[in-house]
Amino acid sequence: MHFDLPDLRLFVHVAEAHSMTGGAQRAHLSTASASTRMKTLEGQLGSRLFYRSSQGVETTPAGERLLRHARTILRQVEHVKTDFSGYAEGAAGHLRIFANTTAVSDFMPDVLAQFLASRPGVTIDLKERLTHDIMRGVLDGAADMGIVAGDVTSQGLQCVPFSRDRLVLVVPQGHDLAAKHQVAFHESLNYRHIGLHDGSTLMQFLKEQVQDLGQPLPLRIQVLGFESACRMIEAGVGIGILPASCAQRYRQTMDIRLIALQDTWAHRERSIVVREVDALPSCGQQLLDAIVNYPGFVEPGQLKAE
Known part of the structure; x- marks a missing residue:
């Protein structure tokens, strides 16, 4: 059985575009040529790869399996090219990272600023995703690495813990709960909450916690970032659950x-997930080391919640 890399790349384009025409355009081919090559690939595999309709194409179960393999193969080819080129000019390569809200909004901008400043040949594609999508993306080869928090099932993946954080309740000065040193999460549900957008991992996590309690999360407004949430809280609009690492920073300039939350789930371990550490390109292994050794992380025990 023989595979041509251009055919695998075309297959990925068609699958991701859900369109033979769209995939052909990405590969700079005519639709007729792309269709012929996909039929040839199906013949080589002895399996149907697409369901075709007037609305476009969808991958069959066999197509989904091939898509996972094709993405992995193509990424590994890019890694080989990276490792054997650009030595004269320094580090080079491209990495795709799926990460949770805290990573994207809080520490990864600082990590990447330092990392990329000394590696002009490296490019990064950082995407915010829910935990399930992060794990699936890394497993399927759509991302080189993922950054998650809390308990995760990492079957088929390597998990590298790198720091710990905790969730805390943030309230304005003078609030009914402001004099307390710690509260249980369910106590906070008596007050209106400031929440992040529905696409954030933190919002998804909190909704799961209130489902376990059999109560709704009393949202007053949802915002796009931690700073916006803290400004709303400072203004007395509501209260919120935020990572202590970023709330501590905003506390320095906001009232x-x-x-502290009494709930055990409030303490979370952060981890990097990859398919295989040794299979990462050189720049990927260097970035993993940069995250693990980032000096800006503060352990939960060092954070005083007042």
Whole structure:
């Protein structure tokens, strides 16, 4: 059985575009040529790869299996090219990272600023995703690495813990709960909450917690970032659950208080997930080391919630 890399690349384009025409355009081919090559690939495999309709194409179960393999093969080819080129000019390569809200908004901008400043040949594609999508993306080869928090099932992946953080309740000065040193999450549900957008991992996580309690999350407004949430809280619009690492920073310039949560799930371990550390390109292994050794992380025990 013989595979041509251009055919695998074309197959990925068609699958991701859900269109033979769209995939052909990405590969700079005519639709007729792309269709012929896909039929030839199906013949080589002895399996149907696409369901075809007037609305476009969808991958069959066999197509989904091939898509996972094709993405992995193509990424590995790019890694080989990276490792054997650009030595005269320094580090080079491209990495795609799926990460949770805290990573994208809080520490990864600082990590990447330092990392990329000394590696002009490296490019990064950082995407915010829900935990399930992060794990699936890395497993399927759509991302080189993922950054998650809390308990995760990493079957088929390597998991590299790199720091710990905790969730805290953030309230404005003078709030009913402001004098407390710690509260249970369910106590906070008596007050209106400031939440992040529905696409954030933190919002998804909190909704799961209130489902376990059999209560709704009393949202007053949802915002796009941690700073916006803290400004709303400072103004007395509501209260919120935020990572202590970023809430601590905003407390320095805003009139807010941090209160420890008694719930065990409030303490979370952060981890990097990859298919295989040794299979990462050189720049990927260097970035993993940069995250693990980032000096800006503060352990939960060092954060005083007032």
